[in-house]
Amino acid sequence: MELYAKALSYAVPFFLILIIIEEFAARRMKKQVNIGMDTISSLSSGMTNTLKNLMGLSVVIVSYAWMVDKVALFQIESTWWVYLIAFIGIDFAGYWTHRFDHTVNAFWNRHIVHHSSEEFNLSCALRQSVSAIFGIYFFLYIPMAFIGVPAEVVAIIAPIHLFAQFWYHTRLIDRMGFLEHIIVTPSHHRVHHAINDIYLDKNLAQIFIIWDKLFGTFQEELEEEPPVYGVKKPVNTWNPLIINYVHLWALIQDAWRTKSYWDKLRIWFMPTGWRPADVAEKYPWDYWKNAFDQVKYDSKPSKALQTWSWVQLVVSFAMVFHVLIAFVSFQYLEVMLYSIFMMVSIFAYTSLMDKSKIAIPAEIVRFAMGIGLIFWNGGWFGLQELIPGATALIGIYLAASLAMTLWLISVESKEKAVTKNPTLVSSN
Template sequence: MNLNFSEEVMYTLPFYLGPLFILSILSYLKKHKNYRFNDTLTNASIALGNLGFSFIILLGVVAVYSYAYKEFRIFELDQSNPLTYILAFFAYDFCYYWNHRIHHMIGLFWTDHLVHHTAENFNFGVSIRISYFTELTMWMSFIVMAFLGISLEVFLVASYIQVLWAFCIHTQYVKKTPLLDKFFNTPSLHRVHHARNGKYIDKNFGGILVIWDQLFGTYQRELEEEPAVYGVRESYPSFSPLVINSYFLKTIWKKIQLSRSPWEIFCSVFASPGWLPKGVEKKNFYSDIARIPCSQFKPRDPYISLRTKWTAIVRFSVTLVLFCYLMSYFGDFPVLPVTALSLLFLWLSHYNGIVLDGRNVGWSAEIISQALAGIFLYWTIVTEQNHFLAISSVSLMVISLLNYLVYRQNGELKNRLSPQSETL
């Protein structure tokens, strides 16, 4: 099994991050406010983590799908026939609808899907803001296509079409399209899906076609009198990818602690995200922000100075290089260096997140970064690896330390909100 992902990184990463940064820069130059600095870097950081875990998890998913197709397919379909591709398109779209809807209906799955919905701006960056572990929960709904006799190659074509469409509909630039709304999941309909407005919650689950929403009662058009306000009712408390990916697990744990029976414990995990144990009132369980009317809701935007923004950019750049390096040599290193580099990547992503939160970060955060890089440096020296690895490790430690010192020198580091949202 090939665990080196240099080709995957080379072909995937530019399409993931390229459009996000190009559009965010254009938005900044045009003085639009749809691409905030903190939100954009968070989207990019979450996307890197999702890619890394997906590269690894997909190896197992592909093996399971291929085995199911080989051993348990019910129909013998001609994989070169255009009709097979059409069948695959409709089957994938149908499975996508129910997979998506189930992720909104079951608390444990919502833990995974919530990451995508925590974005409080709606732009192309949201399309890559996907949970680290989404591949673990996605494949179960699509394995039925292998039983139908749809090969992995045909399945992948259908999935790539869906991914491309999903990317394109995360935008506010395309306004209402009344005619297309009758047949396709348009940007307008998907803005409804991402809104925290009461009328819009749990609507428009379709991938490309809206026929499934129309058939199963989840179709909702964008209303003039109800502008979409993005995010979730219980707003997430951080720009850290680790916090965002684990946020709803804390909510589930809180429900379990308040449960009075095994059944309530079960429901805490598997009931709908809004379910609460008997006797627990919403006003006491959720924070005040959940009760803010949409007309008064504003995206969370802690103040950070220009110098701090530059330290965040430097730290993200280091994280990006580290990600590419780790994925390219993932299968070549033993457990110790792979673990150290993986933890360092996750930690630096979290580190940048809490900086974007406007927190005054202490020495402990930097000590953890230095320790993880030091473990990798120790391995390179003990095992007499190429000098390039040792030089890279030392460089990483120096860059991280200098970045921290510049950040600490900033006298404006206070956890306060700016009167207006700052954009990238």
């Protein structure tokens, strides 16, 4: 975990630089690829995923290290070609992991947050799950374990493989010639993120597009069918923690409401979007039948709310970065408490972005927890040793955040974020 924290301390600033470069390039090209609140939501989602990982909230049912120790038929050395085999093996497993997440009802909850943005840009690449707690796809790594690819090689290649999936989340790069036949390109991945019927559940590969062509899930981007981004059943919130569990909550409700015991059981393993007939008729879902009729979510924030949301993002990012760079010096309890505080913080200010009144109790909890942590720790997790007066600044910030939340909620009326459109139809 220390290696993970160190790797992220380098990777995250690099990602932010690329996001800023994309924005400048888009402006030069007279294109709009970032919408303020959506970008804040995406970056906030990335922080929640980082915090989850730092807290170790992932349960591996069967570890790769155990598998390779038990089933390896060969003992091979860590030469360059072993790293190449590991990369290809991880990519093959990634394709099927991705495919299962898209096609199994319960597993879609692990992935919905990544598709929830109605924009397509580098920041949406950081929308990563906090709900994928259990590592259920260990069986996909059995082929690598059989041939004896060392666990330490997989541990090195896995984050590289993950970071290599960042760059192609952009609308600014067009077709890439012969590379279109080899690797996943921005054009391929625009298709993947689209809700157009022809594009749904296509281009599931992570690095090598060959997997989609081999297994029948490839779709080229068509000029006459521009991609429309998001999810068919809109999430209508900027809060990444809510987005992470919105599909699971819908499944729980359906499983509870249906009268059929068979449907209560099978709903979890049916194709994504499947619902019991009795529940679908009585409790229809609103969804976009025609992608081109989509009305994007907009909480209609005032300038004050937008500005304050950016302030909250910057402060929160600075705090998460503090956890990353100071991780080796923290006790596990400190990491847990700091991370929980940050989760509450993100929940509070993204709820405020929605103009939801739940932001008030969330902010009160955050304020009380922050003050409690200052007294418990005798400061703010050692930050005062790096920045004189840091503890006082944190206290002032917490008070200001509470005051701003109360003020903004009181002055901004809660409006419907998405006007009901005749083309937002109900399933039945």
